[in-house]
Amino acid sequence: xxxxxxxxxxxxxxxxxxxxxxxxxxxxxxxxxxxxxxxxxxxxxxxxxxxxxxxxxxxxxxxxxxxxxxxxxxxxxxxxx
Numbered sequence: 001x002x003x004x005x006x007x008x009x010x011x012x013x014x015x016x017x018x019x020x021x022x023x024x025x026x027x028x029x030x031x032x033x034x035x036x037x038x039x040x041x042x043x044x045x046x047x048x049x050x051x052x053x054x055x056x057x058x059x060x061x062x063x064x065x066x067x068x069x070x071x072x073x074x075x076x077x078x079x080x081x
Contacts, residue, residue: 048078 030036052074059070 052078 030040055074056067056070059065060067
C-alpha cells in the first residue's frame with residue numbers, strides 16, 4: 001500500500017511547464033514583434049545557407065562536380081531572397 005504521507009517528485013512536471021513557458025515566450029516574441037520578424041528572416045537565411053552548403057558538400061563528394069558549381073546550383077534551387 002502506498003504511503004499517503006510520502007512526497008511525490010514533480011520535478012519533471014515543473015521542468016516541462018518551465019520549458020513550455022519559455023518556448024511560448026520565445027515564439028510570441030518572434031511572431032509578435034518587429035524585431036522578432038527581423039530575427040525570423042535572419043534565422044531563415046542562415047538555415048537556407050546551411051542547407052545549401054550541406055547539399056553542395058554532398059554533391060561534391062558523391063559526383064565529379066566541384067563544390068563551387070554545386071553551390072551555385074543549390075543557391076538557385078533554394079531561391080534566396
